[in-house]
Amino acid sequence: MKAKTHFAFFDEGSKKEIRRALLKAVAIPGYQVPFASREMPIARGWGTGGLQITLSLIGKQDVLKVIDQGADESVNAVSIKKLISKTTGVRLVERTEDATLIQSRHRIPEVPLTKNQILVLQVPMPEPLRGVEASEYQTKILHSEEDYSGAWLQLFEQVMKYGKTATGADHPVYVNGRYIMAPSPIPRFDNPKLHQSDALILFGAGREKKIYAVPPYADVSSLAFDDYPFQVESFAGENCHLCGAENVFLDELEDPVTNETIYQCNDTSYCLERLNENEEAEVRKTYA
Amino acid sequence: MHEAPLLRVRDLTKQFGEACSSCDGGENLEKNYCPTCGTVYACQNISFDLYPGEILGIVGESGSGKSSMMQCLYFDSEVTSGAVYLDHIPALAGKNVFALSSQQKRAIRNQQYGMVYQNPIRGLKMDFSSVGNIAEKLIAAGNRHVGDMEAVSKSLLEHVHIPLFRMKEEPRNFSGGMQQRVQIAKALSNNPPILFLDEVTTGLDLSVQANVLDLIKGIQRDLGISMIVVSHDLAVIRMLADRTIVMLNGSIIEDGLTDQILEDPQHAYTQQLVYSLL
Ligand SMILES: Nc1ncnc2c1ncn2[C@@H]1O[C@H](COP(=O)(O)OP(=O)(O)OP(=O)(O)O)[C@@H](O)[C@H]1O
Ligand SMILES: [Mg+2]
Ligand SMILES: [Zn+2]
Ligand SMILES: [Zn+2]
Numbered sequence: 052m053k054a055k056t057h058f059a060f061f062d063e064g065s066k067k068e069i070r071r072a073l074l075k076a077v078a079i080p081g082y083q084v085p086f087a088s089r090e091m092p093i094a095r096g097w098g099t100g101g102l103q104i105t106l107s108l109i110g111k112q113d114v115l116k117v118i119d120q121g122a123d124e125s126v127n128a129v130s131i132k133k134l135i136s137k138t139t140g141v142r143l144v145e146r147t148e149d150a151t152l153i154q155s156r157h158r159i160p161e162v163p164l165t166k167n168q169i170l171v172l173q174v175p176m177p178e179p180l181r182g183v184e185a186s187e188y189q190t191k192i193l194h195s196e197e198d199y200s201g202a203w204l205q206l207f208e209q210v211m212k213y214g215k216t217a218t219g220a221d222h223p224v225y226v227n228g229r230y231i232m233a234p235s236p237i238p239r240f241d242n243p244k245l246h247q248s249d250a251l252i253l254f255g256a257g258r259e260k261k262i263y264a265v266p267p268y269a270d271v272s273s274l275a276f277d278d279y280p281f282q283v284e285s286f287a288g289e290n291c292h293l294c295g296a297e298n299v300f301l302d303e304l305e306d307p308v309t310n311e312t313i314y315q316c317n318d319t320s321y322c323l324e325r326l327n328e329n330e331e332a333e334v335r336k337t338y339a
Numbered sequence: 340m341h342e343a344p345l346l347r348v349r350d351l352t353k354q355f356g357e358a359c360s361s362c363d364g365g366e367n368l369e370k371n372y373c374p375t376c377g378t379v380y381a382c383q384n385i386s387f388d389l390y391p392g393e394i395l396g397i398v399g400e401s402g403s404g405k406s407s408m409m410q411c412l413y414f415d416s417e418v419t420s421g422a423v424y425l426d427h428i429p430a431l432a433g434k435n436v437f438a439l440s441s442q443q444k445r446a447i448r449n450q451q452y453g454m455v456y457q458n459p460i461r462g463l464k465m466d467f468s469s470v471g472n473i474a475e476k477l478i479a480a481g482n483r484h485v486g487d488m489e490a491v492s493k494s495l496l497e498h499v500h501i502p503l504f505r506m507k508e509e510p511r512n513f514s515g516g517m518q519q520r521v522q523i524a525k526a527l528s529n530n531p532p533i534l535f536l537d538e539v540t541t542g543l544d545l546s547v548q549a550n551v552l553d554l555i556k557g558i559q560r561d562l563g564i565s566m567i568v569v570s571h572d573l574a575v576i577r578m579l580a581d582r583t584i585v586m587l588n589g590s591i592i593e594d595g596l597t598d599q600i601l602e603d604p605q606h607a608y609t610q611q612l613v614y615s616l617l
Contacts, residue, residue, distance in 0.1 A: 183464070196442055200479040204464075207478065208471045210485050211507055277484045 059106045060138040069107035076264035081226025088260040100255030101173035105154045114142045116150035121158045121317035145320040159241040161299050161321040164250035172235045174256040179223045179233040202231050225272045240283045240300045245271040289314045294325035344388035345565050351421035353382040353407050371588040381407035383589040389565050396580025397569045404589040405569040409537045413454045414444045449479045453526030457538040459518035465511040469521050476528045495524040516547035534566045585609050
């Protein structure tokens with residue numbers, strides 16, 4: 052006898068509960084809403100927070116894209132896609148433009164998102180004040196009282212130690228001028244994409260049992276001192292050795308043949324698409 | 340003193356526990372403790388004034404309620420009842436600051452108060468640089484300029500004789516005396532009119548003690564900051580305080596000019612304290 056499975060893995064009650072947390076998160080931009088994180092068939096810390104949001108939102112009409120650090124074909128992205136497609140049968144895509152729902156770890160795609168899309172980011176550490184305050188009870192009070200000295204202090208310490216704010220990723224942001232939020236380990240390069248976003252952006256932390264959101268058109272600003280302005284990673288003068296793209300987030304690689312440093316788009320589907328376009332253009336030129 | 344007080348404390352009461360019919364209101368206690376229900380009456384109806392530029396000493400044996408009182412004043416712990424007035428701030432004149440919202444209390448703490456804790460672990464982030472520890476107070480007071488904060492921190496650390504080449508070091512690497520001096524620098528960073536010092540010299544070597552006491556004396560002389568200095572050591576009080584309050588079992592049993600109390604103690608307990616010092 053075949054066990055009856057639910058559409059999108061969860062029973063409707065569970066989905067409803069997660070959606071309720073999501074609604075609250077949207078209503079209070081940047082505020083961490085606790086939720087009853089469920090056991091998933093993948094290990095906590097591997098995207099279960101994002102996965103639970105995706106499963107609670109997905110419908111039969113949705114078109115899904117899953118990326119892990121910019122790559123559609125990484126093992127984690129693939130296993131998440133398998134689980135979702137097996138339990139929903141939705142169409143899976145790699146092109147950002149084609150997706151209605153995008154689950155991602157550590158990146159916001161290069162192609163600007165639209166108001167018809169939802170981005171779900173996986174979050175390992177949702178609490179931006181954890182580095183200065185170990186107790187959850189205390190950080191809740193700090194947020195409620197808007198006491199954010201600790202977040203600034205962490206940046207100040209980086210300037211003291213490294214001469215600049217040295218957050219590699221997960222640079223804290225102010226949402227709607229009220230809550231300080233961890234944007235998940237996206238590079239600083241992606242922080243500006245959170246500001247006045249056309250798409251709804253949701254954050255899920257499975258292990259820490261938190262959900263939060265940046266609703267469309269919310270103001271998001273990265274923390275910066277008056278004399279140390281916020282700066283994104285700079286790849287000045289470099290471009291992708293495959294597709295030639297500039298002004299995108301590039302990975303630094305070593306050419307296995309020449310041992311030289313080369314750069315390549317971190318967003319693989321973006322790169323692939325540009326390669327295809329370039330090829331088509333070549334072909335058109337040849338036959339023109 | 341004819342000036343208006345900076346800080347007025349009225350009937351500050353702090354109890355740990357729910358009280359019972361036997362002890363209600365502080366009856367039938369053993370010292371500060373109800374043997375029936377276990378409630379501790381750490382501070383009972385403490386009232387005093389702090390005047391501009393003075394150092395007020397609070398002396399009393401271990402457990403007499405000195406730290407409990409300081410923590411209530413600094414809003415680290417909630418009072419059971421009582422009032423504090425900061426009449427020199429026009430917006431707060433006549434208002435009991437204990438009754439304000441926690442945000443308002445934080446603003447008072449960041450702008451009006453500095454605190455040096457008995458235990459430096461409470462006052463400092465041991466894993467952050469010494470400059471960062473001082474900057475924290477400046478950040479809390481609204482500063483967002485790294486260069487400014489670094490300059491203020493440096494000059495304060497210099498003032499408390501922390502060598503500048505160690506200013507980016509974490510206080511965990513420092514000796515007890517240095518940690519207390521970093522705490523003092525931090526407490527001074529927002530130019531507070533009122534400074535609370537709880538047993539700053541306890542546990543320090545005698546020579547280091549003298550050093551820290553000189554520093555505090557100098558701060559009063561040069562900056563005119565009003566201070567409440569808590570100690571169970573009369574020698575410290577004698578050196579620093581203009582006026583002194585003696586506490587026992589959570590209550591004030593005697594107060595007056597420090598010299599007077601030392602020369603002519605009235606209460607039997609104070610007499611015992613003073614004579615044991617001589
Ligand atoms: N959190 C607490 N819970 C219960 N009782 C407490 C608590 N904190 C302090 N007390 C009690 O309150 C009384 C006053 O303590 P407090 O620390 O204020 O004394 P103190 O005068 O600062 O002593 P010391 O000189 O040892 O620092 C003591 O009886 C103490 O046991
Ligand atoms: Mg004490
Ligand atoms: Zn590319
Ligand atoms: Zn009792």
